[in-house]
Amino acid sequence: MFYDSFSATFLALVFWWAILLAFKRYPSRYPNNNTWKKDIFITFIQSIVSLIVFAIINYYY
Template sequence: MLYESFEVAIYALLFWWGILLAFKRFPSNYTHNNTWKKDISVTFIQSVVLLATFQIIVYFQ
């Protein structure tokens, strides 16, 4: 297992969520008029999928 405890998994989720939200919301050429709610929900789903993908990669290594 990649994460030792549930707390570490939550910290990893929050870290990736913050990184993905920053790259989604604050680019220099942001032309789309998305709401904060949409950006937060999309990046949350992306971070959950990213952490699940990490688990699959570690399992098959």
């Protein structure tokens, strides 16, 4: 597997979640202001999907 332990997977998840949340919240989106709750949920799902994709890519290469 791509990540050796649960703690490594958890740290990778938190890292990508923070990066994605920062890029989601930083730009000014005047017409469509999302709530923090929605942005946190969306970026959490994105970080999980990105970890799965990275693991699949690592497995094949």
